[in-house]
Amino acid sequence: METLHIIGGGMAGSEAAWQAAQAGVPVALYEMRPRIGTFAHRTGNLAEMVCSNSFRSDDDERNAVGLLHWEMRAANGLIMEMAGRHRLPAGGALAVDRDPFSESVTARLRAHPLITIHDREITELPAEGQWIVATGPLTSGGLAEAIRAETGAESLAFFDxxxxxxxxxxxxxxxxxxxxxxxxxxxxxxxxxxxxxxxxxxxxxxxxxxxxxxxxxxxxxxxxxxxxxxxxxxxxxxxxxxxxxxxxxxxxxxxxxxxxxxxxxxxxxxxxxxxxxxxxxxxxxxxxxxxxxxxxxxxxxxxxxxxxxxxxxxxxxxNTFINSPRLLDDRMRLKSRPNIRFAGQITGVEGYVESAAMGLLAGRMAAAQILGRDLPPPPPETATGALVTHITGGADARTFQPMNVNFGLFPPIDAKGGRRGRKDRYKAYTDRAKAAFALWLG
CATH class of the missing domain: 2.40.30.260 (Elongation Factor Tu (Ef-tu); domain 3)
Incomplete structure (x- = not known):
């Protein structure tokens, strides 16, 4: 069977590798660390948490990021599973013990019989094979230049x-x-x-x-x-x-x-x-x-x-990211190179959870294509679907900026002739999303 190649072993790349391998597709995962380090990373582990140790709110009934947690758990996401195992007390937030978390993700991926991990840098966009670029905000100079050369424009950027x-x-x-x-x-x-x-x-x-x-x-x-x-x-x-x-x-x-x-x-x-x-x-x-x-x-x-x-x-x-609304189709493929998908923070989503969710989706879509099927994106009523819809066409390419998941990305809820309070409205969003996501998974 054709191998899926994934560049980058952060949140998105790790989740993409897990989802594809669980679907039965062989995966080659390329991570340049520890051979080539960055100023922000301390280890060579996969899914290393660099900034905060928090996945933010875990409330899946009235919070958009908590809903995204729920969807990733429903899809048997590795990142959410390991976060749960290494959870720290943080009130209503999901905070984790960062080193054991990344060590566990690394161990689980290394133990998977369909995943091979290579510690080397990829500096070109390959012309053949199925690839996912999930290199995150600290994409290496060589690969960044290759992306710029292909897209014909400078990557957008902001500071983190x-x-x-x-x-x-x-x-x-x-x-x-x-x-x-x-x-x-x-x-x-x-x-x-x-x-x-x-x-x-x-x-x-x-x-x-x-x-x-x-x-x-x-x-x-x-x-x-x-x-x-x-x-x-x-x-x-x-x-x-x-x-x-x-x-x-x-x-x-x-x-x-x-x-x-x-x-x-x-x-x-x-x-x-x-x-x-x-x-x-x-x-x-x-x-x-x-x-x-x-x-x-x-x-x-x-x-x-x-x-x-x-x-x-x-x-x-x-922190660099591409102009996804202009460059990607709704399957997260580069329009000029359909054999290459992008996932994670480089697509213009912001946050650990959002990055991992885009990795989950890209991994499943790429695996489906290799297996001879087409997997459409989740409905925009779901948290995952709202994010991917936003970055692949919902946002204005002229003013595109990184975005956390939020209910403003979702299709509005019908008030059915009456006004809803904010808590009731958010609960309606999550109820609708869970039903839609379950159907998509099925």
Whole structure:
């Protein structure tokens, strides 16, 4: 049987390989790491989590990304299975212990009898055979040039940022306290999954001043790409208005200071567990382009983090993606080279889950073609279908930008003569999607 070739062993490539192999198709998976590294990756493992350790909300009844979790589980997705096995307490979010997670994905793929993993770089777009390009935001220079040469235009690009990680035993728990926002979670562990650092108005104002004055990483001349709004550097948010952070990641709502319940904090910095041992915590929403020296100074102004030790400081990198609405058909194939599909973040979806979902779909579509069948995309009423519809024609190619899954991508729900509340409307979206996705799987 013909072999499916997949370039890139991140979330999308790993899921695509798993789906195709489970369908009975031989897979050759090419991952350049660890032979050729990137500034962001630390290991040679597949599906390594680079930025956050969170797959975001796991609510599959009223949240679009939670619905996407449900669909991937229904499709026997490897990424969701391994995320569940290595889940960490995070309130209503699905956070994972990142190293055991990627190690488990790697082990499962290496053990599959139909999957062969090659640690080498691919720098050309092959003319023959069935291929999936799932190289993500850090596509190597050689392959990026080959894509540009084929598409006849520069890839679009934006900048993505990484949040710092703190050693838990350096957080002052006489100031900070454990609580998930609104005490969300079914167990005590989940309800206390976050560490909260309170700020007075004076502390918040001083923090904003220091952050705005801190030395930042400067981009090279000619780099004019923007930021993805779902992952803005914290200082860029502050530049948009001094109160922006108080209505974003530092909002003080749903939290009560255990050390002083009668006093409402002016702002609250949250840290989320980053590993199963509970020894590492990432600062939620604190992606940054501040230089490393400035980061340690500014972040230690946060009450409770005055003596914090950093396991990793934040950073920023260029993130490239193709103009999928112009270049791809609805089977995710490159129109000029139908033997090549694209999947993952390089297609213009944003987030671990969205990337893996596009890998799942590309893997199934490619496997179906090799097996002599045609697999249409899921209906646009589903989360997976809404995403692929958006990137393969639903979005305006002239203004195309990376997108997380959200209900704004779904066909509207018929209110049947009456107005729905937001929660009822979102529940209607998910009920409709689950029924449609089950039919598509069948």
């Amino acid at each position: 940022a990484i949040a710092p990680i703190v050693h838990a035993d350096t957080i002052d728990m006489n100031i900070a306290w454990r609580q998930s926002r609104y005490d969300k979670g079914e167990t005590e562990e989940e309800r206390t999954a976050y560490i909260n650092c309170p700020m007075t108005r004076e502390e918040y104002e001083a923090f904003i001043d220091a952050m705005l004055a801190a030395e930042k990483t400067e981009f090279h001349p000619g780099e004019t790409a923007g930021y993805f709004d779902g992952c803005l550097p914290v200082e860029v948010m502050a530049e948009r208005g001094r109160e922006t952070l108080r209505f974003g990641p530092l909002k003080p709502v749903g939290l009560t200071n255990a050390h002083d319940p009668a006093v409402k904090p002016y702002a609250v910095v949250q840290l989320r567990r980053d590993n199963a041992l509970g020894t590492l915590y990432n600062i939620v929403g604190f992606q940054t382009k501040m230089k490393h020296g400035a980061q340690t100074t500014v972040f230690r102004m946060i009450p409770g983090l005055e003596n914090s030790g950093f396991a990793r400081l934040g950073g920023i990198h260029r």
